[in-house]
Amino acid sequence: MSGVEHAVEIRDLHKSFGELEVLKGIDFSVEPGQVVCVIGPSGSGKSTLLRCVNLLEQPTSGRVVLEGVELTDPDVDLDAARRRVGMVFQQFNLFPHMTVLENVMIAQRRVLKRGKAEAERVARENLEKVGIAEKCDAYPAQLSGGQQQRVAIARALAMNPALMLFDEPTSALDPELVGDVLAVMRKLAEEGMTMLVVTHEMAFARDVADRVVFMDGGVIVEDGQAAQVIGDPQQERTKAFLRRVLDPTHTDV
Numbered sequence: 001m002s003g004v005e006h007a008v009e010i011r012d013l014h015k016s017f018g019e020l021e022v023l024k025g026i027d028f029s030v031e032p033g034q035v036v037c038v039i040g041p042s043g044s045g046k047s048t049l050l051r052c053v054n055l056l057e058q059p060t061s062g063r064v065v066l067e068g069v070e071l072t073d074p075d076v077d078l079d080a081a082r083r084r085v086g087m088v089f090q091q092f093n094l095f096p097h098m099t100v101l102e103n104v105m106i107a108q109r110r111v112l113k114r115g116k117a118e119a120e121r122v123a124r125e126n127l128e129k130v131g132i133a134e135k136c137d138a139y140p141a142q143l144s145g146g147q148q149q150r151v152a153i154a155r156a157l158a159m160n161p162a163l164m165l166f167d168e169p170t171s172a173l174d175p176e177l178v179g180d181v182l183a184v185m186r187k188l189a190e191e192g193m194t195m196l197v198v199t200h201e202m203a204f205a206r207d208v209a210d211r212v213v214f215m216d217g218g219v220i221v222e223d224g225q226a227a228q229v230i231g232d233p234q235q236e237r238t239k240a241f242l243r244r245v246l247d248p249t250h251t252d253v
């Protein structure tokens with residue numbers, strides 16, 4: 001292991017589903033404390049890339065190195081490495097029969113083997129952080145989508161991850177609830193959390209991300225500072241995409 005490590009490093013990553021090649025040689029890295037947003041049209045491979053980062057999807061070829069540990073090495077302890085990564089999905093994925101508190105405690109208890117009191121303390125601390133501590137005893141169905149997503153973020157944070165992956169975390173929310181979730185993510189970014197975020201929220205990408213990666217057709221078309229990629233893109237494909245998404249009369253992205 002070298003001294004200075006990337007939080008995550010992706011090298012020449014390919015992923016096919018049968019005949020369909022979805023990722024066609026992806027190279028990039030995220031440094032500790034960085035926020036990187038991945039943007040691009042529907043079907044460009046953004047979710048697949050994110051899912052390859054913690055090997056929820058097995059890459060067809062290429063390397064994924066997480067904090068110096070090569071996840072694509074068949075001998076690696078994948079469970080241990082995965083524990084370093086928190087993931088937040090579009091569809092919250094909370095357990096419906098458990099309270100908010102139980103949802104945030106369960107993986108701590110089962111995976112990290114934390115005692116009940118410690119798991120509860122950490123759960124309450126993280127529910128406080130996402131501004132939803134007063135809902136501890138509620139069930140997911142009693143919460144709005146934005147509240148459920150904040151619980152999902154607290155659940156991921158409670159595992160003490162080195163890297164947080166967000167896969168379109170606001171896409172399933174009513175528009176008026178999007179801001180609450182983005183505010184939590186912004187706070188995490190300001191606290192120095194390393195984050196890789198697939199999002200259609202261009203203002204968030206521009207204002208919060210250190211870097212923005214634009215993907216199209218399974219390749220990275222542009223990767224640069226957020227203000228540059230969103231505000232002054234260099235590639236025609238990026239310009240065309242941003243024209244479409246920033247024009248409110250277009251919804252087909």
Ligand SMILES: Nc1ncnc2c1ncn2[C@@H]1O[C@H](COP(=O)(O)OP(=O)(O)OP(=O)(O)O)[C@@H](O)[C@H]1O
Binds near residue numbers: 022
């Ligand atoms: N498990 C799978 N099996 C087969 N094809 C898949 C699978 N997962 C994704 N795909 C295909 O891979 C392509 C890229 O999908 P992916 O979800 O990564 O794109 P995306 O950029 O995240 O799109 P969106 O913004 O719509 O979520 C799509 O054509 C999709 O149908």
